[in-house]
Amino acid sequence: MAEVLQVVNSSPGDLAPVFDAILEKAHKLCGAAVGSLGVFYGDTWRAVVQRGYGEPLAGRLRQPSRGSDNPLLQQLIDGARLVHVPDLAQLDLPIAQVNVAAGIRTLLVLPLRKDDALLGTISTARREVRPFSDREIALLKNFAAQAVTAIENARLSTETREALEQQTATAEVLQVINSSPRDLVPVFDAVLDKALALCGAAFGVLWRFDRGLVQAVAIRGATPEYVDFLTRGAYRPDAGSANGRLIAGANIVHQADVADTEDYRSGNQLPRTIVDLGGGRTLLAVALRREETFLGSILIYRREVRPFADNQIALLQNFAAQAVIAIENARLLTETREALAQQTATAEVLQVINSSPGNLAPVFDGMLEKALTLCDASFGQLVTFDGVVFRAAAWRGYEPGPSTTAPTPGMALHQLVHGEQIVHIPDITADDVYRSGNAVRRRLADEFGGRTAIWVALRKDSALVGAFVIYRTEVRPFHR
Secondary structure (H helix, E strand, O other), X not given: OHHHHHHHXXXXXXXXXXXXXXXXXXXXXXXXXXXXXXXXXXOEEEEEEEEOOOOOHHHHHHOOEEHHHOHHHHHHHOOXXXXXXXXXXXXXXXXXXXXXXXXXXXXXXXEEEEOOEXXXXXXXXXXXXXXXXHHHHHHHHHHHHHHHHHHHHHHHXXXXXXXHHHHHHHHHHHHHHHHOOOOHHHHHHHHHHHHHXXXXXXXXXXXXXXXXXXXXXXXXXXXXXXXXXXXXXXXXXOOOOHHHHHHOOOOEEEEOOHHHOHHHHOOOHHHHHHHHOOOOOEEEEEEEEEOOEEEEEEEEEEOOOOOOOHHHHHHXXXXXXXXXXXXXXXXXXXXXXXXXXXXXXXXXXXXXXXXXXXXXHHXXXXXXXXXXXXXXXXXXXXXXXXXXXXXXXXXXXXXXXXXXXXXXXXXXXXXHHOOOOEEEEOOHHHOHHHHXXXXXXXXXXXXXXXXXXXXXXXXXXXXXXXXXXXXXXXXXXXXX
């Protein structure tokens, strides 16, 4: 017992030498020739160490198998205190016949239990028909208790190490967040790196969500072919995909085998690409949410079919929470910076107004310049309205054409005249007015490259006195 405890103390995280020592001492003191010490992984049992078995039985014991498939193990699963078979040749069971064929006749198996949980088994056997005595059974129970102690020590050691690794990883990610408060790329890379390492995953993707579309903003460990697929741009996810289910409200999506799903069998491009280009088999996805708002997701994959454990799922959720913190920090900093920029721009425009009280041209120029800068627009103009026609009062980035424009039906300015406050066209070339061949829209898009446009009415009380109109040269809608 002392020698086994010495091995336990010297190998707190390594069960193999402890189990080996336990079997050696048990067999010597119980006068047994063969035996094994195995553990349960969920419903699956596998021999960690064994002594005296020859092939093919030794190989069979090394392979994981369902405990319920072995009637002798099932007795222990059902709560039996031990299984003692004086002569295996008397049992009409396949497992008994395999043992007899290997020259084993008497078998004793004891459970390794912690409270009511069955952790594993310790067995010892003889090649002759000679039942074990009460003293030998009691002795094997003591060794079983030592094996349980070793398993518990290893579990606690592993949990302590994992907790330290998680705390270290969390601290490192927070350090990246602090050092890059406005730059999310290094944060997302760090989050993915730590998540893959601590969750035992091969590759992963961090997605951002915006206006119904998801886009990969960080990729780690993926094959070049899969990276090429992921970086083709944003896309609208299918309802049945992992991102689609997260958008619909799920917080976790866990697929044991992507290749064993209806989506994959039906030929759906996304799961096919995950498996065929990325080599992904087991998928774990968690949502990035701020309150009820879906911001994105983290998806990690294993290239073998091996579901993630509950603690790994919880760990990925923690990393998702850190990503949300980084996103929120960046949003708040951006909003603060934008608010300051807006206040500065307002003050500068007021300064122009004060310095030019009777001259509107520099005021309009200053306003338009600030509007283009703060709204990240490419070009635009400010027009005034006298109740009949619009007149160009200021413009930047292009020549607006005729100095006056009548508000004709179908045009954005006509909508402003009839009460609209804002007219927003995400893509001019997809608009019916452009498709109808309207000369103004054609010139804006084809000559100046305008794609996204927004018109905002200038009103005094309820009377329309003018409008701002600004354009982007890419399809990128303006935020509210």
